[in-house]
Amino acid sequence: MTDAVSDRQPRAGLPVSTHGLVHIYHAEGHDVAALSGVDLEVRAGEFIGLLGPSGAGKSTLLSLLGGLFRPSAGKIRVGPHELSTISPKELDDLRSREVALMLQGATRNLLPYYSARQNVAFAQTVARRGGKDLPAPTEVLEQVGLADAEVDRPLSTLTPGHLQLAAIAATVATRPGVLLADEPTSQLDHDARDQVLERIGWINRTYGTTVILVTHDPEVAAALPRTVTIRDGRVGGEGRSGEEYSVVTADGFLPLPSQVRDELPPGTLVRFHRDPEDDHYTLLPEDDRR
Amino acid sequence: MWDTIRYRRLQALTIAVLAALVTTCVVVAPLYDRATQQALTRIELEHATVAVRGLSVSAGAENAEEAPPDPGDVAASVPRALRARFEPPIRQQTAQPDATAAPTGMTPLVGELLSRDAVCRHVRMVQGSCPTGARQIAVSTFDAKLLGLVPGTAVVVSGATESGGVAHHVTMHVVGVYRQVRGAYWFGQSLTGRSGLQTGDSSSGLLHDDWVTAAATYTDPRVPVLPLTVNRADLGLQPHTMGVDELLASGSAISRLVRRYRSDPGFSAAAFRLYSGLPGIAANMRHQREQSQVTIPLLTVQLGVLAVVVLWLVLGAATEQRRPEVAVAVLRGRGRSGARSLLLRELLPVALAGVPLGIVAALVLTWLARTRLLPGSAPFEIRLPVVLAVAASVVVLCVVVVLVVLGATRRSVEQLLRRVPARRSGWSVGVTEALLLAAGGTAVVAFVTGGLDGPIALAAPALLALVVGMLLAHATTPVATALGRRLLRRGRVAASVSVLDAARTPATRRTIAIVTVATSLLVFASAAVLVGGRNRSLAAEQEAGASLTADVYGDDLRGVQAAVRQVDPTQRRLTTVVSVTPAASGAQQTIAVDPAAFERVGLFAGRSSPPDLSGLTPRAAVPLxxxxxxxxxxxxxxxxxxxxxxxxxxxxxxxxxxxxxxxxxxxxxxxxxxxxxxxxxxxxxxxxxxxxxxxxxxxxxxxxxxxxxxxxxxxxxxxxxxxxxxxxxxxxxxxxxxxxxxxxxxxxxxxxxxxxxxxxxxxxxxxxxxxxxxxxxxQQWLPTSLPALVTRGRGSTVAGLDGQDRAAHAVGRIARIPQAGPYAALVDLDLAARGSTVDPTDQIQVWFAHDDPALLTRLSRALAQREIRLSSHTSLAEVRRTYDQSTAAWSLALGVVVGVAALLLGLLVVVVMAVTTWRTRSRDLAALRLAGLGRRTVRSVATRAQVPALVLAVLAGTLCGAEGARLTLPTVPLFAHAPDVSTLDLRLPWWAIATVAVAALVLLIAVGWAAGAAIARRADLQRVRETL
The missing domain is CATH 2.60.60 (Lipoxygenase-1)
Incomplete structure (x- = not known):
């Protein structure tokens, strides 16, 4: 494995933002709101993690960012592109050059009959055809940490960790501006998990690629500079350098941290008190007559 | 491309084989059709006599004083293109002069004087020499013996009477005595057989056999124009150089030429005549070709439809398996077109790789047919229809692949990425299926109500099965789900899981649809082959009358009966039959038999036991x-x-x-x-x-x-x-x-x-x-009225053995009398012979219970002792062979191949469904093991999963095939020409159908069982985690 960067000009990442993002799944007989107004700003080159319980809407948000489907309402902007109104052709073009989505499960990102090297080459085909200057597949694979011996072997003979590295390589083969990764460390042992996380971080640092990563793993989340917690289809909080924050939404809502919600059940009346001296806000339940 | 093929090599092989089968079905039809036509052409030409398959052109003189056109000119009147298909003409000149020979005094002799190219090579001179010069003649051995014409005899021959009533004479000399060497050269002409017979007009004298002379006789200036001179050219066909196209072209050309001879004054004045059986053979060829163009497509189109549907489903399963790969392509920015090209690059070459395989298979099948089934050594030919068929198969394959790929790549990425595709929980039909159902259903209803014929009608059985199969397949999910849940509530875990497993997988629905169609086709093809064979047997039995029949010359009934008694005293193996056929067309035929022996020996087509003929013989009256x-x-x-x-x-x-x-x-x-x-x-x-x-x-x-x-x-x-x-x-x-x-x-x-x-x-x-x-x-012994079994009519009179009408009374009706025509009466020979002689025009026959050549030889000897000769004999096998050697029979024989191919397709589908779903199913089974089911139970679940579907499909397919056969068989030509007496029996052979269906079911279950067991073996616990 080497951290040597190609002499090609590294590309800067793309900013990603959502405003009032709503997505409703139409199931048999009833509708399910997966996202209920997500506002999110991700700066170019930022590395953030999406956290939240199962069913909170993380993967839906990631899929919307990847253009897998259109939102029911709201706006999604990736760099200069507005995904909610983008044409299929532009979307294909965006996927071939700018936005890379890494699905959960390494093999879902790979063509099973190709080797790792062939998969990377396959991923680069359209971008190369469009004139994009890309590193050789072996170079990409080397950068993600796959040894030469592994790159031409059938995928079925690779370990889960190596498969995940191959999947990363195929995903970032086009040097995208945004890398969207859905639980890239699930089903991996600690060493493999750390290796995968380290390589994604390296890509982020080296190429400035904006990385949005969905994870359930608290250890992974702790290692990320910024985390966004999705809860009940909204942004429920943010973590920055290990510190947990609640985020005021565009319509003025303030989701409570989970430990607070246990103490303040739904229906509790609260009021905010601002201490002008130390510039603090105090949350006072109705029966607290301090 | 090779990576993808290597990765799923069994699947690729399956697709290629199916594509090959589609190609084979399309290509074999014109190849086989052509081979049957060529075989029939060869047989027809080989069985035809030289004169029938050849061409004889003749011309006479415009008036008595002129010579007719030269034989060479007669031959030249045949267009060069037509003449090229025949051997060089044999020129012949004949005349019928009156002659007087010295030994017979003034008794005039009448007969033909013949010169023919190279005649000396085709007669054997038993005395003297062959004529080489003018006015030399050779006479037959009979003329020499009966008329005393020996070498050296002078014969005065009279020329044609001229306008003034004057006839010139010329003397000719007998230089040799010949014996005709029979052969193709003679075009069926017999030079002898008339010597010494009285002419019809007694004043004309005696007939003589043909006198052979040299061509110079006709050109010798001393020889006057001879009366009734006819110049002729015989053109022998080269049978092995004439195929069906040449035959049809020749037939048309000859018909045109005949019309021209009639209408063109230049020819009609000289009475140009043409004789050839080729137009008739060509007409028969056309008729049989039309028949084969019904049956061959009927069978191959259905198999082709089945193969296309199977290919469609297999490709559907293959693209379903590739959903994640399509999703990857889309996610990598290739879009739908890129995903399409990804699939097309993999599937299209594989499908097209089947084309050469299919062509080879079609060629091999046709070669087998040409060398093993068809007589006459039909030539190997690849003609335009075959090329078009190959092109059609390529188009069909491309269309199927493209349509399937289009359907697969039309889905959104979200749909492509679903781990488990959306399942229909209840009754729902896709657009394609709805279209198929509507089209198939409409075609079937139209056919049943008689509103449909042509190519779509030919596919009616397959369409019927397709509709039923698809409806059954769609009914399976809700029914099996309900059944599985009920079984589960009753605690029958293994059975319920099997049924539920079958209900949830699309492979079950596909298997039901395809196996229904395959079984239907198998049953239909089997029924068609068996019904065709049975009807040919029945027709042959009716036409032959017995296993072996021998015709006897003459009218010595007592002698024949005595010979029969000598050879077979019990008359269990032989019996005498007299057939009286009045000259009048459509008159009632009389078949006089020994009723007891006839019951044993005669073949009563379509009856399980002979009819009771005892009514033909009234209570015995004692003779005086x-x-x-x-x-x-x-x-x-x-x-x-x-x-x-x-x-x-x-x-x-x-x-x-x-x-x-x-x-x-x-x-x-x-x-x-x-x-x-x-x-x-x-x-x-x-x-x-x-x-x-x-x-x-x-x-x-x-x-x-x-x-x-x-x-x-x-x-x-x-x-x-x-x-x-x-x-x-x-x-x-x-x-x-x-x-x-x-x-x-x-x-x-x-x-x-x-x-x-x-x-x-x-x-x-x-x-x-x-x-x-x-x-x-x-006396009571002499009947006044003959008891008769009649096929129709009142039977108040029958033709007696003497040819005269005799009083009769019908004692019953019989549908058919062996060997007799549609209007016939069966009477007791002994009764009919009392007081009646056998007319020379009656045909006395001896019928044999078995085709026993040794017995025939013994009978022939016994007859010879009584100076009776057999004229000919015909066996049932020979008659059957004439029925079998027709395009109708050969076309139906294709049903064997179609039936086997349909069964193989059914088996292939079971295998393919296992191959394309084994990962998912083994993972599901592994999950069942995780849930606590034992290995044996899981194996049982896997192996039993397909059984109910297969039983259901085979049952439905059998009924569809039988119904399809019932509907379609009346339109299938079973004979080249319908027999005079219909023995048509289109009843379905239910026992055979049941046997075929059970055999198919056993095979399908065995394969399904083996596939299930193989999947169960792979259902280890590690499989649960597997994603590749």
Whole structure:
């Protein structure tokens, strides 16, 4: 494995933002709101993690960012592109050059009959055809940490960790501006998990690629500079350098941290008190007559 | 591309094989069709005589004084293009001059004088030499023997009578005696067989065989123009250079030429004539070609439809398996078009790789057919229709692949990425399926109601099965789900999981649909082959009449019967049959048989047991026989009176003489009347005697009273003491009584003769005649009316053995009489022969219970001892072969291949569904093991999963195939030409159908079981985690 960067000009990442993002799944007989107004700003080159319980809407948000489907309402902007109104052709073009989505499960990102090297080459085909200057597949694979011996072997003979590295390589083969990764460390042992996380971080640092990563793993989340917690289809909080924050939404809502919600059940009346001296806000339940 | 093929090599092989099958179905049709046509052409031409398959053109003179066109010019009148298909013409000149030969004095001789190219190489000279110069002739050995024409004899030949009534003569010389060497050269002409016969007009003299002469005779200036000169050119066909196209073209060209000879004055004046059987053969060829163009597509189109549907489903399963790969392509920015090209690059070459395989398979099948099935060594040909068929198969394959790929890549990425595709929980039908159902259903309904024919009608059985299969497949999910849940509630875990597993997987629905169609096609093809074979057998049995029949020359019925008795005393293996066919078209035919033996030997097509023929032979009447050369009898009268028709001159009534005669039938069935002299009127008694031709045996069949026309006779006449003697030896008493042995005559026009007898040796007859000159009372043994089984009509008369109508009465009806035409009567030969001789036009036959050449040889010898010859013999196998050697039969034979291919397709589908779903299913089974089910139970779940679906599909397919056969078989040509007597039996062979269906079910279950077991073996716990 080497951290040597190609002499090609590294590309800067793309900013990603959502405003009032709503997505409703139409199931048999009833509708399910997966996202209920997500506002999110991700700066170019930022590395953030999406956290939240199962069913909170993380993967839906990631899929919307990847253009897998259109939102029911709201706006999604990736760099200069507005995904909610983008044409299929532009979307294909965006996927071939700018936005890379890494699905959960390494093999879902790979063509099973190709080797790792062939998969990377396959991923680069359209971008190369469009004139994009890309590193050789072996170079990409080397950068993600796959040894030469592994790159031409059938995928079925690779370990889960190596498969995940191959999947990363195929995903970032086009040097995208945004890398969207859905639980890239699930089903991996600690060493493999750390290796995968380290390589994604390296890509982020080296190429400035904006990385949005969905994870359930608290250890992974702790290692990320910024985390966004999705809860009940909204942004429920943010973590920055290990510190947990609640985020005021565009319509003025303030989701409570989970430990607070246990103490303040739904229906509790609260009021905010601002201490002008130390510039603090105090949350006072109705029966607290301090 | 190779990576993808290597990764799923079994799947690729399956797709290629299916594509090959589609190609084979499309390509084999024109190849096989062509091969059958060529085989038929070869057979027809080989079986035709030289004259029938050749071309004979002749021309006469425009008037008596002119010579007809030169034989070379006659040949040249045939267009060059047509002539090129024949051997060089054999030129011939014939004339029919009157001749007078010295040895026979003034007796004129009439016959043909013939010159023919290279004739000397085709006659063997037994005396003298072959004529080489003008006015030299060679005569036949018969002429030499019968007419005394030997080498050196001078013959004066007269020329044609000129306009002035003058005829010139020329003398010719016999230089040799020939014997004709039979062969193709002669175009069926026989030079002999007429020598010494009287001409029709007795004044013309004797006929002679053809006299052979040299061509120079006809050009010699000393030879006048001979009467009735006809110049001719015979063009022999080269059968092995003529295929079906050349035959059809030649047939048309010859027909055109015939019309031209008729209409063009240049030809009609010289009476150009053309004879060839080729137009008829070509017409038959066209007819049979039209038939094959019904049956071959009927079978191959259905198999092709099945193969295309299977290919469609297999490709559907293959693209379903590739959903994640399509999603990857889309996510990598390739879009739908990129995803399409990804799939097309993998699937299209694989499918197209099947095309050469299919072509090779079609060629091999056709080669097998040409060398093993079809006679006549049909040539190997690849013609435009084959090329078009290959192109069509390529188009079909491309369309199927493209449509399937388009369907697969039309989904959104979200749909592509779902781990488990959306399942239909209840009854729902996709657009494609709905279209198929609608189209198939409409076609089937239209066909059933008679509103559809043509190519779509040919696919009716397959469409019916397709509709039923798809409906069943869609009904499976809700029904199986409900059943599985019920089983689960009852605690039958393994069974319920099997059923639920089957309900949730699309493979089950596909298997049901395809196996239904495959079984239907298998059953339909089997039924078509078996019904066709059975009908050909029935028609052959009806036409042959027996396993072997031998025709006998002549009319010696007794001799034939004696020979038959000598060879087969019990008549269990042989029986004599006489066929009387009146000359009038459509007249009733009579088949006279020995009923008991005929029941054993005759083949009664379509009957499980022979009909009861006992009604043809009434209660046995004892014959009255006498043997000797003279008879004597005492004749007495009692109150016998007669009254003449004309009164005497004095006005008193006049009497008329009354005589008595005995009516005998000789051993040769010749009727003889023995006059016993005049009877005394009043009361008298006298002895009478007469010579009789009964040295062997005679039957006394009647007693006749004779008188003058118009006279009446009344009274009693008695016969007693009838004896016969041979050579003056001891008399033998002939018992003429009692009265019951005689048949009372009571007819309004003739009067009555009533037998009255008190003793066996005497017979008294009370007569009361009414003006007939002869009134006969017959013996009971001689039938007055023949009992007959008739095919139709009242049967009041039948043609007797002597060709005359005889009174008959129908004792029943019979659908068909073996070997007889549609309008026929079956009578007892013994009865029919009593009092009747066999007419020379009757055909005496000997029928054999078995095709036994040794017995035929023995019969031939026995007949030869009686100077009787067999003219020909025909076996059932030979007749059957003529039915089998038709495009109708060969086309149906393709059903065997189609049936086997359909079954293989069904098996293939079971395998393919296992191959394409094994990962998912083994993971599901592994999950069941995780849930606590034991290995054995999981195996049981896996192996049983397909059984209910297969049973259901085979059952439905069997019913669809049978119904399809019932609907379609009436439109399938079973014969080249419908037999005169229809033995058509389109009943379905249910036992065979059931056997085929059970065999198919066993095979399908075995394969499904094996596939399930293989999947269960892979269902280890690690499989749960597997994602690749």
């Amino acid at each position: 026989t006498l043997t000797g050369d003279a008879v004597s009898v005492t004749v007495a009268t009692d109150d016998l009176a007669s009254r003449a028709a004309v009164e005497r001159a004095d006005g008193r009534p006049a009497t008329a003489p009354v005589s008595l005669a005995l009516d005998l039938l000789t051993d040769d069935n010749e009727p003889v009347s023995i006059d016993l002299g005049a009877l005394g009127l009043g009361t008298s008694s006298r002895a009478a005697s007469a010579l009789v031709p009964c040295s062997r045996t005679c039957h006394l069949v009647g007693v006749s009273l004779g008188t003058n026309p118009g006279a009446t006779v009344s009274g009693t006449v008695s016969l007693s003491g009838l004896t016969s003697t041979t050579g003056g030896g001891d008399p033998t008493t002939v018992a003429v009584g009692p009265a019951g042995r005689w048949r009372r005559l009571d007819e309004r026009s003739k009067g009555s003769m009533t037998p009255v007898s008190t003793t066996p040796t005497s017979l008294s007859i009370v007569a009361e005649t009414k003006g007939s000159d002869t009134t006969t009372m017959t």
